[in-house]
Amino acid sequence: MHSDLRPTPRTRRSMNLSTRPVHPSDLPQLYRICLRTANADGTDGTHLFEDPDLMGHFYVGPYASLEPELCFVLQADDAPATPAGYICATRDIAAFRRRCEDTWFPPLRRRYPLPDASDRSGAEQEFYALIHEGIDLNADAAAYPARLHIALLPELQRRGGGRLLMDALLERLNARAVPAVHLEVNRRNTGAIAFYEALGFHRVAAYPQAYVMGRTLA
Numbered sequence: 001m002h003s004d005l006r007p008t009p010r011t012r013r014s015m016n017l018s019t020r021p022v023h024p025s026d027l028p029q030l031y032r033i034c035l036r037t038a039n040a041d042g043t044d045g046t047h048l049f050e051d052p053d054l055m056g057h058f059y060v061g062p063y064a065s066l067e068p069e070l071c072f073v074l075q076a077d078d079a080p081a082t083p084a085g086y087i088c089a090t091r092d093i094a095a096f097r098r099r100c101e102d103t104w105f106p107p108l109r110r111r112y113p114l115p116d117a118s119d120r121s122g123a124e125q126e127f128y129a130l131i132h133e134g135i136d137l138n139a140d141a142a143a144y145p146a147r148l149h150i151a152l153l154p155e156l157q158r159r160g161g162g163r164l165l166m167d168a169l170l171e172r173l174n175a176r177a178v179p180a181v182h183l184e185v186n187r188r189n190t191g192a193i194a195f196y197e198a199l200g201f202h203r204v205a206a207y208p209q210a211y212v213m214g215r216t217l218a
């Protein structure tokens with residue numbers, strides 16, 4: 001992980017927000033942000049989980065730990081110690097799945113046993129099952145090898161922070177000659193869909209509950 005917490009050379013600012021590389025000590029707060037935006041529509045999902053870390057173990061931890069160079073944190077000038085948002089990604093989802101199978105999921109699978117098929121109705125059980133399935137490979141997104149996840153604290157949304165984080169990531173992906181990036185978003189998350197469309201993403205595939213959205217890079 002990056003040990004230098006000073007803003008990246010071209011510090012990106014919008015109002016009182018800026019981005020910086022992730023640091024291992026950010027992880028607990030990034031897990032909290034993930035949970036506070038965990039609902040299908042992007043709102044607080046705290047009430048859905050007894051274990052507050054489950055979502056983070058799937059959507060944040062592996063990315064920030066295995067590809068920290070593609071994870072950026074948003075911070076507000078008046079509270080620099082507390083991350084206000086994050087974007088994390090992998091440059092190659094197929095290779096990332098293999099790394100996660102080798103190193104990330106085995107201990108988690110021992111900690112979170114696979115529930116019976118008859119007991120997978122709630123969000124908690126669903127994530128136990130996801131931890132056992134591992135990172136999904138989406139054939140519809142094969143031409144978009146990178147995958148990203150992004151979330152901001154509710155009180156800091158709609159202030160340009162999401163755009164700052166996306167700019168930081170896309171610049172880094174471009175510098176690594178990654179051809180395209182994708183993500184999956186729930187159909188109920190209309191705010192996030194509008195955000196992605198505003199930033200140049202288009203719908204790559206449509207499923208009953210979600211869209212895959214993608215963007216090619218320079």
Ligand SMILES: CC(C)(COP(=O)(O)OP(=O)(O)OC[C@H]1O[C@@H](n2cnc3c(N)ncnc32)[C@H](O)[C@@H]1OP(=O)(O)O)[C@@H](O)C(=O)NCCC(=O)NCCS
Nearest residue numbers: 037042151152157158159160161162163191192194195198
């Ligand atoms: C989606 C999210 C990352 C966007 O970040 P943000 O900081 O709120 O967005 P920004 O302020 O940078 O918005 C950039 C542009 O996106 C569009 N946009 C963002 N949110 C929007 C919304 N709710 N409705 C309509 N347009 C929106 C606008 O065009 C906006 O430009 P403008 O402010 O000049 O009009 C953030 O709202 C979030 O964390 N949501 C909860 C978690 C989540 O849903 N993550 C995605 C899961 S797939």
